[in-house]
Structure formats: C-alpha cells, structure tokens
Amino acid sequence: MRKNRKLPGVSFVILMASVLLAISFSIQAGDFTQEDLERWDKEFMTVVMKGEKLFHSALGTNKVSCDQCHPNAANTHPETYPKFQQQIGRVVSLFEMVNWCIQNPLEGDPLPADDPKMAALLSYMTYERRGVPLAPGKH
Amino acid sequence: MKTTARYFKGTFRTGIIAATFAACVAFAAPVGLPPVPVPTDNLITPEKVKLGDKLFHDTRFSSTEEVSCATCHDRKKGFADSLPVSEGIKSLKGTRNAPTVINSAYLRTQFWDGREPTLESQSAQPFLNPVEMGLKDHEPILKIVRTDPEYAELFKNVFGKTGDQITMVEVQKALATFQRTLIGGNSPFDRYYFEGEKEAMSPAAIRGLDIYIGQGRCVSCHLIEQTQALFTDNRFHMIGVSANQMPQDLDELLAAVEDVKKKGTDIAVLSNPKTSSLGRYAVTRDLTDIGAFKTPTLRNIELTAPYMHDGSHKTLEEVVRFYNNGGRLNETDPLPELLSGGIRPLNLTEKQQADLVEFLKALTSPQFVQK
Amino acid sequence: MNMNRRAFLKTTGAGLMASAFPLSLVKIAFGGQAPAQDFTFGYISDAHLQQIQGNEFVRNWDMGLIRAVREANLLTPRPDFFMFGGDLAQLGKKEELDHGLEIMSNLRGKVHYVIGEHDYYLDLGEYWQSKIGPLWYSFDHKGVHFVTLNSILTYDSWIHKKWPSPMDRMLAMARLDNPNGSPFMVGEEQLTWLKKDLEKVNRSTPVVLFSHSPIQKIFKPWNFWTEDAERVQALLKPFEKATVIYGHVHQIEYNQIGNITFHAVMATAWPWPYPESYSQTASCLPKLTVPMNRADPFFERDATGWQFIDVRKGKVGMHYQLPDNKNRSVLFNSKAGKPQDVNYQDYGSRIPPQTHY
Numbered sequence: 001m002r003k004n005r006k007l008p009g010v011s012f013v014i015l016m017a018s019v020l021l022a023i024s025f026s027i028q029a030g031d032f033t034q035e036d037l038e039r040w041d042k043e044f045m046t047v048v049m050k051g052e053k054l055f056h057s058a059l060g061t062n063k064v065s066c067d068q069c070h071p072n073a074a075n076t077h078p079e080t081y082p083k084f085q086q087q088i089g090r091v092v093s094l095f096e097m098v099n100w101c102i103q104n105p106l107e108g109d110p111l112p113a114d115d116p117k118m119a120a121l122l123s124y125m126t127y128e129r130r131g132v133p134l135a136p137g138k139h
Numbered sequence: 140m141k142t143t144a145r146y147f148k149g150t151f152r153t154g155i156i157a158a159t160f161a162a163c164v165a166f167a168a169p170v171g172l173p174p175v176p177v178p179t180d181n182l183i184t185p186e187k188v189k190l191g192d193k194l195f196h197d198t199r200f201s202s203t204e205e206v207s208c209a210t211c212h213d214r215k216k217g218f219a220d221s222l223p224v225s226e227g228i229k230s231l232k233g234t235r236n237a238p239t240v241i242n243s244a245y246l247r248t249q250f251w252d253g254r255e256p257t258l259e260s261q262s263a264q265p266f267l268n269p270v271e272m273g274l275k276d277h278e279p280i281l282k283i284v285r286t287d288p289e290y291a292e293l294f295k296n297v298f299g300k301t302g303d304q305i306t307m308v309e310v311q312k313a314l315a316t317f318q319r320t321l322i323g324g325n326s327p328f329d330r331y332y333f334e335g336e337k338e339a340m341s342p343a344a345i346r347g348l349d350i351y352i353g354q355g356r357c358v359s360c361h362l363i364e365q366t367q368a369l370f371t372d373n374r375f376h377m378i379g380v381s382a383n384q385m386p387q388d389l390d391e392l393l394a395a396v397e398d399v400k401k402k403g404t405d406i407a408v409l410s411n412p413k414t415s416s417l418g419r420y421a422v423t424r425d426l427t428d429i430g431a432f433k434t435p436t437l438r439n440i441e442l443t444a445p446y447m448h449d450g451s452h453k454t455l456e457e458v459v460r461f462y463n464n465g466g467r468l469n470e471t472d473p474l475p476e477l478l479s480g481g482i483r484p485l486n487l488t489e490k491q492q493a494d495l496v497e498f499l500k501a502l503t504s505p506q507f508v509q510k
Numbered sequence: 511m512n513m514n515r516r517a518f519l520k521t522t523g524a525g526l527m528a529s530a531f532p533l534s535l536v537k538i539a540f541g542g543q544a545p546a547q548d549f550t551f552g553y554i555s556d557a558h559l560q561q562i563q564g565n566e567f568v569r570n571w572d573m574g575l576i577r578a579v580r581e582a583n584l585l586t587p588r589p590d591f592f593m594f595g596g597d598l599a600q601l602g603k604k605e606e607l608d609h610g611l612e613i614m615s616n617l618r619g620k621v622h623y624v625i626g627e628h629d630y631y632l633d634l635g636e637y638w639q640s641k642i643g644p645l646w647y648s649f650d651h652k653g654v655h656f657v658t659l660n661s662i663l664t665y666d667s668w669i670h671k672k673w674p675s676p677m678d679r680m681l682a683m684a685r686l687d688n689p690n691g692s693p694f695m696v697g698e699e700q701l702t703w704l705k706k707d708l709e710k711v712n713r714s715t716p717v718v719l720f721s722h723s724p725i726q727k728i729f730k731p732w733n734f735w736t737e738d739a740e741r742v743q744a745l746l747k748p749f750e751k752a753t754v755i756y757g758h759v760h761q762i763e764y765n766q767i768g769n770i771t772f773h774a775v776m777a778t779a780w781p782w783p784y785p786e787s788y789s790q791t792a793s794c795l796p797k798l799t800v801p802m803n804r805a806d807p808f809f810e811r812d813a814t815g816w817q818f819i820d821v822r823k824g825k826v827g828m829h830y831q832l833p834d835n836k837n838r839s840v841l842f843n844s845k846a847g848k849p850q851d852v853n854y855q856d857y858g859s860r861i862p863p864q865t866h867y
Contacts, residue, residue, distance in 0.1 A: 056685065063562050064570075068780060069807070071687035071732050072790070075783035075867065087808045089358040090365050103354070105570065105807060132789050139866060359808040389584055426581050427833045474573075476580040480811030480834055483569065 044123065051124025054117055060108025066101065066121075073128040080138040094122060169324030169504075171333050173367050175244045181259065181312045183319060190293040191317025194310060200280045201272035203228045208265070208314070211237040215509050217442030218321060223450025227271035234408065234415035236450035239443045241507060242436050244319040247373040251432045251448045252419045254404050258315035263307055264405050271409070277307050284310060323439055323504030331501075333366070340501045347498025350491050355462070357495075359481060360434045370438050370502070375419040375431040378482050379466025380447045382475035385416040385430050396424070415449070429477055439507055441500045455496045463487045546653035546716050546824045552585065552619070554578045554816045555595025555757040556777030558628060559606045559613075567609055570810050571600070574778035575610065578816040579617045581831055589818055590651065592619050595757035595775050596626025596662070596722035602680050604637055611641065622649070626722040626757060627662040627694070627733075632680040634669070635660070646700050648707050654716045654821060657707065661696045661721040661736055662758075668692040686732045686782070693730065694723035695737040704745055716751040716824030724756045726765065726772060729785035729793045734759050746770050751824035761813075762830060764840050765796035766848035772796070773828050773840065773849065781805045781813030787867045800854045802830075802838070803863035809834045 055066045055073060070076050081094040088100060095118050099110035111118045168174045177183055194200075198207040211225040212218045218240040220226075225237045235251055243249065249261035265271040266280060274280070284290040285305050295301050298309045328348070330339035340348070351357045361370045386392040391413065398414045399407045399421045408415045419428035432448045446452040452461060457468065464470050465484035487495070557575040560568040582592065594614065599606030607629065614621060623642045625635060635645055645660035663669075664683075673679040682688055696704075711717065719725065725742050728734035736742070746752040752770045760782040763774035784801055785793030805813035811833040820827040825842035828849075832838060839852040854860050 061562075062568050062570075063560060064568060067685065067687060069782070071782065072788045074785075074788040075804075084365060086806065087359055089352055089363045101807065104356070105810070129789055139862075356808070359806075389586055392584055393586070425837065426584060426831065427835065427837070476573075476576050478573065478577075480573070480809035480814075483810065 047120050048123045048127045050116075051120035051122070051127075054121055055124050058106070059102050060106030062107045064106050066106070069105070073125040076125050076129070077138070078122070078126045078129050079132045080135050083137045083139065086139075094125070098122070098125075168367075169322060169329075171326065171329030171368050172242070172245070172322065172324040173369075175319055175322060177319065178257070178259075181316060183316050184297065186293065187297045187313055187316045188320050190290075190297050191313035191315070193289070193293070194284075194314050195317055197283075199283055200266055200274070201228055202274055206272050208262075211265075211271075212240045214507075217241065217439050217507055219443040221444065223445050225271070227265075227268070228273040231270040231273075233268075233270045234410070234412045235448055236445065238435055239439060240318050241321050241323045241439050241504070242369075244322065245369055245436070246371070246433070248433065252404075252408065252417075252422050253375060253433050254422045258318050259311045262311045262314040262318075268406055268409055277310075280310060281305065281307065323507055326438065326504050327501040328498070329368070332363070332368070341497060343494045343497040344501040345498075346491075347494040347496070347501075350487065350495050351498055354485060354487060354491070355495055356481070356483075356485065357462075361437050370436040371434045373434065375428055375433050376479040376481060377418065377428075377430040377475070377477055378432075378462075379430075379475040379478050380432075380461070381416060381449055381451055382430065382466075382478075384412055385475075385477075386413060396421075412449070418448070426477075430475070431479070437499060438502050439504055441503050442507060442509075455499050456492070459487075459492045459495050459499075463492060546821070548820070548822050549652050550587075550589045550818055550820050552582050552589045552592040552816070552818045553595060553755065553775050554582065554592060554614075554617075554778060555624075555775045556597045556626070556760055556779055557594075557610055557613075558597050558600045558777070558779040559610045560600035561603055561605050561609075565605075567606070568600075571779040572609075572613070574780075574811060574814050575613050577811065577833060578778045578831075579613060581833075582816065582818075583616070583618050585818055589619060592617060592621045593720055593755075594621055594623045595720070595755075596624045597628040597757065597777075597779075598623075598626070599629050601677070601684060602629055602632030602637075607637055607641065622656075622658065622720075624658050624720045624722055624757065625660050625662065627683045628680075630660070630662055631669075631683040632676050646703065652821075654718060654824065655708075655711045656718050656720065657704065658720040659696055659700055659704070659742075661723040661725065661742075661756075662694045663697045663700075664692040664695060664737075689731075691733060693735050693737040694733055696721075696725075696742055697738070701738065701741055701745070704742070708745055708749075711749075713748055714750050716821070717746060717749045717753070718821075718826065719746065719752070719754045721754060721756045722758050724759065724763075724772065724774065725754045726767070726796075728759075728763070728795060729791075731788070731791055732782070732785065734785060743767060743770055753826050755819070755826070762802040762838065762840070763796060763799045764828070764849045765798055771825065771842060771849050773826065775817055775828075776802070776813075776815040776830055776832070778814055778816060784867050798848060798850075800838075800851045800860065801864050801867065802832070803835055803861075804866050806834075 058065050078094050081097070082091050084090065085092045085097055085100070088096060095113050098118065098121055102108045103110055195208045198205050198210070200207060206228050210227070211220045213220055219237045222237070224235055225233050227233065238251065243258060249255045249258060255261040255264065263277065266274045266277060284294060285302055291301060294305050294309060297313065298305070300309060327339045327344070330336040331345070332348070352363065360372050360374070360376060362368065362372050363370070386395050395414045395417055398411055399417070401407070402410065404421050408417070408421055414421065416430060419431040419433070420426070440455065444454060446455070446458050452458045461468050462482070463485045466475060466478050466482040554575070558571050559575065560571055562568060598610035625638055625645050629635070629638050639645065646658055648655065648657040650656070669679070682691065685691070708717070719742070723736045724734055725736045725739050727736070727739055746754070747768060747770070749769065754770060754772045755775060756772070757775050757777070759774045760777035760780065761774060761784060762776065763772070765772040781802070785795055802813055812835065815830055815832040817828055817830045820829065823844070825844065827839065827841040830838040840849050841852060842848070843850045854864065
C-alpha cells in the first residue's frame with residue numbers, strides 16, 4: 001500500500017476491518033469458554049447462598065422462617081410448577097406460592113416476581129431439588 | 140335457567156338413551172358451574188320436575204296442613220326463609236338457619252352437618268321433625284299421593300305406579316329431581332371471571348375478588364377454581380360461630396351426645412341449641428368435627444340473609460367482620476380453642492371489608508332475584 | 511378393653527380395637543410383681559412456643575397446644591397421666607417455657623415432662639430443672655416400668671465451644687438443617703444410670719422409654735438421629751416387651767427393631783416433611799411407617815396433633831388425634847410381632863395424601 005495523506009486513514013480503517021473480520025470468524029456470537037461457565041456458576045451460587053440465608057430468616061412479621069416447615073427446602077416441590085394451586089384457586093408459578101407462604105404462615109408482605117430476594121429464594125429452593133425430573137401440574 | 144320443560148318434549152318412556160342425552164343437553168351447566176350430578180336411577184324429566192314442584196309446595200304434608208318444604212325454602216326468598224332459624228308448624232322454632240336449595244344439587248351431603256348423603260334421602264326427614272312438619276310417620280303423605288287424582292296421574296306418568304305401588308321412594312325421587320333443577324350460575328362474577336366481561340363487576344367488586352383470593356383467605360373453603368366455582372369445598376369446618384353455646388366441659392358434651400343417641404340426630408339437633416352446636420360431631424363423633432358445619436355455597440348469598448348455621452349474623456358486613464377478627468364478632472371475644480386451622484385474623488381495612496362485601500353481592504344469579 | 515370405654519364416645523369402633531388382632535396370652539410375672547394392667551395415658555409434644563416480643567407469641571403454635579389441651583380434657587374415661595414430649599419452647603427462653611407451662615396448667619391430670627433440644631440449649635436445662643423437674647428419671651405405673659431420658663445431648667466439645675452467646679448455641683441447635691449441627695446422644699452418664707435402673711426390673715415387666723430423639727438412626731442431616739442408639743437398644747434387648755416413644759420428628763413414624771417397638775408422636779406446632787422429600791441425601795425412614803397425610807398449609811392444624819396411648823398387655827397402641835384430618839391408630843400386632851396401622855398398613859389401602867410427598 002502506497003503512502004499518501006489520505007491513504008493511512010483509509011488503510012487503517014481497512015486494516016482494522018480486516019482484523020475485526022478475522023476475529024469475528026474465530027469467536028461466534030454466543031460462544032463461551034469453560035472459564036465463562038465456571039464464572040457464571042459461581043455467580044449463580046452466590047445467589048443460591050443469598051437465598052439460603054433468606055430462606056432461614058424471618059421474612060414476615062412473626063419471626064417464623066421458611067425452614068421451620070421446610071428444612072433444606074424439602075416439600076416445596078419446585079419441579080411441579082406451574083400447577084393448579086389449591087390455596088390460590090388457579091394455575092400458578094412457584095413464586096406465587098412462595099408469596100402465599102410469606103403472606104400466610106409468615107404473616108408478611110409479598111415480594112414482586114422480579115425482586116432479587118425472590119430470585120434468590122427460588123434459586124435456593126430449586127438448587128436443593130436439583131436432579132428431580134420435572135412434573136408440572138402434579139399436586 | 141334452561142328447564143327441561145322448554146327443551147325436552149317427551150316422557151320417560153321415550154327411552155333411557157334419549158332421556159340421558161336430553162338430560163345432559165338440557166342440563167348443560169351454566170357459566171361457572173360444572174354439569175349437575177344426576178344419579179342414574181333418578182334421571183330428570185319435565186313430568187318428574189312438575190311432580191316434585193307440586194310435592195314441594197304441598198302444605199297438606201304437615202300435621203297442621205300449613206307447612207310445606209316451600210315454607211322454609213321460599214322461591215321469593217332465595218329458596219330460604221329470611222329467618223335466623225326456621226319455624227315449622229305452629230311457628231315452632233328450630234335451631235338452624237334454612238340453607239338455600241339453589242345449587243344444592245352440587246353438594247355431596249345435605250343439611251348443615253351432612254347427616255344425609257343425597258337430596259333424595261334428605262327430603263324425607265323434615266316431614267317427621269316435631270318442629271318442622273310434625274308428622275308421626277309418612278303415612279299421611281302416602282295417603283294423599285295415592286288418592287288425590289292429580290297426583291295419581293302424575294305418579295302414573297312419571298313412575299308407572301298407581302295406588303299402593305307409590306311409596307316414599309317415588310316421592311323422594313320427585314322432590315329431589317325438582318330441587319336438582321334449581322341451579323344458579325351466570326352471575327356477574329361468572330361473566331367477569333369465566334367469560335372475560337370486564338364490565339360485569341364493579342371496581343369495588345373486582346377489588347373484593349382480589350381480597351377473596353388473597354388476604355381474605357376465602358378461596359380455600361369457598362372454592363373458585365380454574366374453570367368453575369362451586370364456592371364450597373363440601374367439607375366441614377369449625378369456624379367459631381356461637382362457640383360460647385357449645386358444651387363447655389366433658390359433662391356437657393356427654394349430655395349432648397346422650398341427647399343425640401336418645402332422640403336421633405335429626406330431632407335432637409333441631410330441638411336443643413346445645414346439641415345443635417355439636418355440628419358434624421353429632422354425626423361422626425370425631426373430636427376434629429366438634430362444632431364443625433358444612434361450608435355453604437356463597438352463590439346467591441345476597442338473597443339468603445341472615446347467615447351461619449344459626450342465623451346469628453344478620454348482614455354480610457357482620458360476616459366479614461367475624462372472619463376478619465379470626466372467628467369472633469368482636470376482637471375482644473376469646474378465641475374458640477377448637478377453631479379450624481384455616482380461621483385466623485385477616486387484618487383487613489374497613490375499605491377492604493366493604494369491597495369484599497361488594498364482591499359477595501356479585502354472586503347472585505339473575506333468575507333468582509325478586510323484582 | 512370394653513368397646514364402650516372407647517374415648518370420644520364413638521359407638522362404632524370400626525377398625526379401632528386391638529381385638530381385630532389375636533392376642534397373646536398374658537404372662538404372669540414372677541418375683542411377686544403384679545402383672546401389668548391395661549391403661550391409657552396421653553402424650554402431647556413439640557409445642558415450640560415462639561416469642562415474637564414481650565407477651566406476644568406466634569399465634570399458630572399457641573393454637574396448636576391450646577387445642578391439644580382442650581381435646582385432651584375431653585378424653586373419656588380420663589387417662590392415667592400425661593407426658594409432654596419435649597420442645598415446649600422454641601428458643602429455650604424463660605418466657606416461652608413459662609407461657610407453655612401456663613397453657614399446660616389447664617390440662618386435667620398429672621404431667622411428666624421430657625426435655626427437647628429447643629428447651630435445653632439456651633441455658634443447658636437450668637430453668638427446666640428449676641421449674642419442671644429432672645432431665646432423666648424413671649417411675650412404675652400399674653406394672654409397667656417407665657423411663658425418661660434426656661436424649662438430645664451432644665458432644666461436650668460442641669456444647670462448650672466458644673459460642674458468642676448462649677443464644678447462638680441455641681440457634682445452631684434450633685436450625686434443623688444446620689450443616690454445622692451436632693448429633694443427638696444420650697451419653698455415658700445416662701447410659702450408666704439406665705443400666706443400673708433396668709437391672710432392678712424383671713425381664714417380663716413391660717418397659718416404655720420416653721425420649722425426644724428417636725433412639726434410632728433415621729436421618730442425620732435433620733438430627734432424626736441418636737448417635738448411641740445401639741447402646742440404648744442393647745440395654746432394652748433383654749426385655750420381652752420394650753417400647754420407645756419419641757418426639758422431635760413432627761410426623762408419624764413407627765418401627766420394630768428386634769424386640770423393641772418404636773413410635774414417634776405428632777407435634778402440636780407444625781409438621782415436618784418426611785426425609786425422603788429431601789432429594790439430595792438418602793434417608794432411612796422405617797419401611798413399616800405409613801406416612802401421615804401431607805399437610806395443606808392453609809389449615810394451620812393440618813398434620814399436627816397429639817395422641818392418647820393405650821397400654822394393652824404391656825405393648826402400646828397409638829391413637830393419633832389429628833385436627834382437620836381423620837384420626838389414625840397404630841396398634842401392636844402380637845401375632846406379627848410389629849406395629850401396624852389399623853386402616854392403611856397394606857399398600858393397597860393407602861390414600862393419595864399419604865403417597866404424595
């Protein structure tokens with residue numbers, strides 16, 4: 001490439017474009033490495049641990065915590081949701097039943113579905129139930 | 140309400156298949172309710188309904204010839220009687236509030252304590268109760284239905300029976316069949332909830348529905364489900380109504396049980412308030428059932444004041460306040476110790492309670508409203 | 511026992527009577543001891559009264575104990591005595607224990623108490639011993655030898671760790687699924703005492719042992735466990751009729767290990783799931799057990815309750831009083847040599863609420 005005033009600018013752009021093009025051929029959109037997986041898993045587990053703390057704390061107004069009736073989140077059956085929830089009269093997702101429990105036995109206020117606390121609780125409950133096959137709708 | 144009279148032209152003799160098909164078609168459920176359960180040995184026909192209607196309104200089947208089923212189950216009063224406790228012959232007072240007959244076809248047991256399993260078996264009891272129709276036995280009824288020419292024709296057409304062939308079995312079947320046609324769905328709630336008519340309920344009633352399912356905790360016993368709403372779970376719960384009238388100690392309990400054993404449940408519970416307060420316990424003798432009464436449907440509840448098994452709650456506002464205080468009218472009353480685990484204070488505001496009442500008023504089926 | 515003496519005045523004792531099973535002949539004890547009589551005692555357990563603040567306690571658990579006491583007062587004929595099976599308080603506080611004793615004072619009849627971990631770990635049983643009684647003891651009644659143990663002790667090193675406060679120790683033991691918990695045990699002192707105590711008892715005398723922990727090894731993660739269970743069982747082995755009744759698990763359980771029958775009692779406060787419902791660890795729930803109905807949390811008393819216990823020919827029949835539910839009876843079948851549920855023992859007789867965990 002012959003140098004002149006304009007050429008370095010143009011050539012630089014062409015050079016960068018080539019480099020980028022080359023890079024983009026080797027890393028596909030959505031590609032991820034083992035390192036990514038491990039990092040993301042750790043991210044998830046921090047939320048699971050947050051959930052574990054919340055699950056074992058008084059989320060309502062009467063000092064009662066979820067684990068008093070659900071040690072290790074047992075008998076919460078996250079794998080059966082969505083399902084017809086007798087106590088609510090319609091088909092619901094797990095977070096709605098968590099809120100039912102917060103409002104009723106724990107005499108507290110419900111959490112929004114996208115509240116970080118709810119995400120943490122759901123992560124912990126589901127994690128403690130890992131490996132169990134899905135059974136949506138099961139009572 | 141679609142009655143067989145309008146849609147079914149024929150008699151029982153046209154064949155079981157046709158009758159069954161017609162029954163299913165004619166009794167396709169209204170909005171919000173499942174198909175009416177009909178026993179296979181007592182299918183619905185227009186003639187049978189007509190016969191049952193006539194029997195239901197016949198005051199001759201009482202010792203004073205003044206009391207019929209319709210006396211306490213008056214079509215103009217939501218098929219109840221607007222009294223706290225019903226009054227039979229000579230205005231004799233019983234101990235219990237007349238339940239509505241509307242939608243009783245969906246109940247798995249009859250009476251507040253479920254002591255009779257079907258509409259058929261229930262219908263025979265009030266005739267023999269001293270504070271209801273006051274008959275010693277069913278003979279006066281049988282005499283009339285066997286000899287009265289109008290009845291003779293009807294029984295012949297419906298059951299193919301005449302004279303002494305007619306028994307209480309046929310009478311009970313006809314009465315039950317008439318009651319089975321008293322079905323009420325299609326309320327403003329049904330149109331809102333199951334048909335998506337947003338304008339069918341007022342904003343207050345819509346808020347009330349939210350409370351009903353949520354903070355009010357009503358939905359667990361007074362069922363609303365995904366495609367139907369019976370408003371009853373058909374179970375028995377001790378919710379604390381008139382708990383102070385229940386036997387207070389072992390001696391009183393033993394006396395009440397003796398009463399039941401001596402007189403028979405039907406007569407004992409309607410003659411003595413303390414015995415009546417036993418509720419389902421009188422039938423099962425299970426302490427979990429003490430003071431427990433059947434969850435009534437809330438459909439048409441606006442029409443059937445006063446409320447509870449002894450009519451002790453005059454208005455819906457009172458009822459809601461009772462539940463809000465966790466099974467007592469006043470917060471300062473003691474909590475009944477044998478209360479069902481489902482009853483607890485609700486912490487509803489005055490506005491929430493008012494909204495809940497508005498929702499309850501949206502459960503009325505238009506065909507039963509008296510203009 | 512005469513059918514008419516059935517508690518709660520049931521006139522149709524369908525399925526309730528042990529007469530459904532053939533009974534072994536009564537053995538006359540020698541050594542001048544009177545043969546064991548038939549009698550009934552009541553058992554209320556695991557109240558877990560929990561203070562919110564001041565005089566305010568968790569209403570749900572209060573109602574459980576109040577209801578049990580009320581129902582027990584309606585039992586007729588009157589039982590000979592009552593046991594309280596441990597965990598009267600949730601966090602061992604004086605206020606909680608006093609509140610519990612106040613409610614229990616309404617119970618008509620003599621009460622013997624078993625201590626639970628929720629009563630013990632705040633002050634290591636000091637208040638309990640001053641207000642209630644000794645932590646282990648024995649007594650005889652109508653020819654049966656009763657023993658109560660404090661079976662919720664644990665390793666001294668754990669108890670006497672450098673806890674920031676006694677409440678921290680209590681909270682650590684209160685949390686059922688605590689990964690840093692410590693297994694229950696009876697310990698050397700009581701094992702020595704028990705050996706001596708049982709030496710005086712004739713081998714044909716029925717023995718009933720009250721304990722909070724199961725005297726079995728069922729599920730370690732939730733302390734459904736007694737570390738020295740085998741040593742206690744060995745001391746009971748020589749007896750023809752031995753029964754262990756325990757609390758802590760908040761569910762119906764029963765088992766037969768050799769000559770010893772084991773029965774769990776219900777909690778008045780809240781139910782616990784069966785260990786099999788925690789999928790990450792294997793559990794050893796006795797195969798014999800027909801589970802209680804899975805609870806509907808709307809009904810706060812569902813899967814809670816109390817029991818009255820018939821002693822018949824030296825073995826026990828458990829009659830579980832389950833509010834908002836059908837009652838259950840588990841009786842000893844002397845022909846089969848093990849306890850059986852009167853209605854549901856057969857797999858074919860089970861109902862959905864028992865299999866839906």
